[in-house]
Amino acid sequence: MHLIPAPFEPFRFEGRELYLKRDDLIHPFFSGNKYRKLYALLQTPSNVIHTLVSYGGIQSNAMLSIAALCRLKGWRFEYTAKTAPQHLKADPQGNYRHALALGIQLHEVHPTAYDAAVNALKARSKENERVRLIPQGGADPAAQEGVSVLAEEIREWKAEQGIEQLNVVTPSGTGTTAAYLAKALPECRIVTVAAVGDPAYLRRQIEALMPLPPNLTILSTPYRFGSLHNALLQTYEKLKAAGVEFDLIYAPVMWLALMEAWDELEGEMLYVHSGGVSGNETMLARYARRP
Template sequence: MHLFPAPFEPFRFEGRELYLKRDDLINPLFSGNKYRKLYALLQTPSDAIDTLVSYGGIQSNAMLSIAALSRLKGWRFEYTAKTAPHHLKTDPQGNYRQALALGMQLHEVHPTAYDAAINALKGRAEADERVRLIPQGGADPAAEAGVSVLAEAIRQWQAAQGIKCLNVVTPSGTGTTAAYLARALPECRIVTVAAVGDPAYLRRQIEALMPMPPNLTILSTPYRFGSLHDALLQTYEKLKAAGVAFDLIYAPVMWLALMEAWDELEGEVLYVHSGGVSGNETMLARYARRP
C-alpha cells in the first residue's frame, strides 16, 4: 500500500481564505484521521500480533481503514456490527463491500446482543496478547502517536509560513483527533464540532481519554449524526465546486459551524481534511433515494 504526501494548500470557500491539510491524499483506503489513529499499528511489526478486532457501523470509514491495514500486515480482521440491512447483503456497496474484499470477517449480532458482544471482544483482547482491540472510531490512547506526528508537521508549517496565531479545525466523532491535537499544539486553538451527539457528549468522550484541553473549542450543530439535509448536501457540492471533495457526514457539519463562527476566530485558519470520502458512495445513494 503506497502512502502519498499530504501537503498544505491554500483554499477559498464562501469568500474566505484559509488553508487545508490534505490528509485525504495519503491513501484512498487509509487516509485522514484514520491514518493518524492507526499510525502506531502501522509501525508495529507484522509478527507482533495476528488479529485485529473492532466494532461499529456497517459503513464505517474506520472499518475500511482497519481492513486495509490488516491486509497490508497479513493480520486477520474481525469486525462486529449490528445486523446488516437485507439490501446490503444482497448488493454489497461502499465501505462494506470494500472491507469484505480486503478480507474482513464480519460478525453480525442482533442489536440487543451488541453491548455483550463488545464486552466479549474486550475480554478476548485482554486474554490474548496476539489479539489487538481497536475501539469504535479508533478512540484509543494509541492514536496519540499518529496525531503527534501530524501536530509536528503543522508546527513546522506554521513556523515556515510565519503565522503567529493559528486555528486548527477538524470535525469530531469521538473527539480523539481534536483532543490529541490540542494537547500536542498548546500554542494553537483547536476548533471542532460535536458531529455525534451534543457538546456535552463529546466532552465526556474526550474526558475518557484525558482532561479537557483548555485550547479546544467545541462548536454545536443542529444536525443529527448521519441525517440527510439539503444544507449538508449543498455544502458538500459547494466544497467540491471549490476544488476539493470532502466526506458527506462530518465535513459539511464542520464547515457550516466554521462559517458561522468565523468572525470569532482570530488569526489564520487551517482545516485538517479528515478523509473518509470512500463513504460518499452510499451517502449519495441515500440522498438519491429520498422522496
C-alpha cells in the same frame, strides 16, 4: 499499499481564504484521522500481532481503514456489527463492499446481542496478547502517537509560513483527534464541532481519554448525526465545486459551523481533511432515495 505525504494547500470557500491539510490524499482507504489514529499500529512489527478486532457500524470509515491496515500488515481482521440490511448483502456498496474485498471477517449479530458481543471482544483481547482490540472509531490512547506526528507537521509548516496565530480545524466524532491535537499544539487554537451528540457529550468523550485541553473550542450544530439535510448536501456540493471532495457526514457540519463562527476566530485557518470520502457512495445513494 502506497502512502503519500499529506500536503498543505491554499483553499478558498465562500469568499474565505484558508489552508487545507490534505490528509485525505494519503491513501484512498487509509487516510485522514483514521490514518493518524492507526499510525502506531502501522509502525508495529507484523509478527507482534495476529488479529485486530473491532466493532461499530456496517459502513464505518474506521472499519475500512482497519481492513486496509490489516491487508498491508498481513493480519486477520474481525469486525462485529449489527445485522446488515438484506439489500446491502444482495448488492454490497460503499465501505462495506471495499472492506469485504480487503478480507474482513465480519460477524453480524442481532441488535439485542450486540453489547454482549462487544464485551466478548474486549475479554478476548485481554486473554491473548496477539489479539489487539481497536475501540469503535479508534477512540484509544494509542491514537496519540499518530496525532502527535500530525501536530509536528503542522508546527513545522506554521513556522515556515511565518504564521503567528493559527486555528486548526477538524470535526469530531469521539473527539480523539481534536483532543490530542490540542494537547500537542498548545500554541494553536483547535476548533471542532460536536458532530455526534451535543458539546456536553463530546466533552465527556474527551474526558474519558484525558483532561479537556484549554485551547480546544467546541462548536455546536443543529444537525443530528448521519441525518439528511439539504444544507449539508449543498455544502458538500459547494466544497466539491471549489476543488476538493470532503466526506458527507462530518465535513458539511464542520464547515457550516466554522463559517458561522469565523469572524470570532482571530488568526489564520487550517482545515485538516479527515478523509472518509469512500463513504460518500452510500450517503449520496441515501440522498437519492429520499422522497
